[in-house]
Amino acid sequence: MSITLAGRVAIVTGAGGGLGRSHALALARYGARVVVNDLASAACEAVAHEIRAAGGEAIPWTCSVTDREGVFAMVEGVVQRWGGVDILVNNAGILRDRTFAKMDLDDFALVLDVHLMGSVNLTKAAWPHMRDKGYGRVIFTTSSSGLYGNFGQSNYGAAKMALVGLMQTLALEGEKSGIHVNCLAPSAATQMTEGLYSEEDLRGLSTDLVSPGVVALASENAPTRTILLAGAGAFEQAHVTMTQGIYVGDAPDAADRIEARWADIRDRASEVVPPSGAAQYSHEVNHPFR
Secondary structure (H helix, E strand, O other): OOOOOOOOEEEEOOOOOHHHHHHHHHHHHOOOEEEEEEOOHHHHHHHHHHHHHOOOOEEEEEOOOOOHHHHHHHHHHHHHHHOOOOEEEEOOOOOOOEOOOOOOHHHHHHHHHHHHHHHHHHHHHHHHHHHHHOOEEEEEEOOHHHHHOOOOEHHHHHHHHHHHHHHHHHHHHHHHHOEEEEEEEEEOOOHHHEOOEOHHHHOOOOHHHOHHHHHHHHOOOOOOOOEEEEEOOEEEEEOOOEOOOOOOOOOOOHHHHHHHOHHHHHOOOOOEOOOOOHHHHHHHHOOOOO
């Protein structure tokens, strides 16, 4: 193995089972000291024991990612014990699936709180330690439901796409401090997918086949501002792009021109991946068809 995480300290949320467990075990195999975080104390203990039995270093830590004080206490405890935090895998999540028309707004808010604010809480707690050290690897768990939509998952999709926006900005802000920030969009058979897909659909979607992507995103040579898709041993990258579009200026029939030229607006020839949000304004003010 050319990648080594020896000496690195990783926190994995939702690590008591499913994807989080696979991520924690994989990071430990590559030498990281792992904090196994989950709501279920017995599950935390079991995964930490599994890592130690294989010769690795791990400690369990039980708290909800929505408990801001608990999350900050976890990070401070880890820093005191192991001297810092190098890798964050924001994996904890829940589902409350219903169509938007039938969804209770409390369920919408709860999903946002766990996925989005839970990730914000942990990252905010660890960020100053990473910045002071000049090194960090932050991984947010997004989803194709956020990137492309999925019926009955408006809350989940909104939370997952919000994490992409968070990643895009934190990658820019962390660059000068050696903090790389990326997203992982996994496809895997977990407790969260039970009842959503058939056994045939989920065949081959082992969580263990996703975790090599986490190891790569946690490594010293990891990219930044990358959305890595992973499932069944396959890996792809998603991009948020901008087309060249059209220019209509202040024409009195601007809306009609837009309606008539949707094909030109969506034409993906010469599309770009903007380096930041400012690229939109620059492109529009200096439009090539102006």
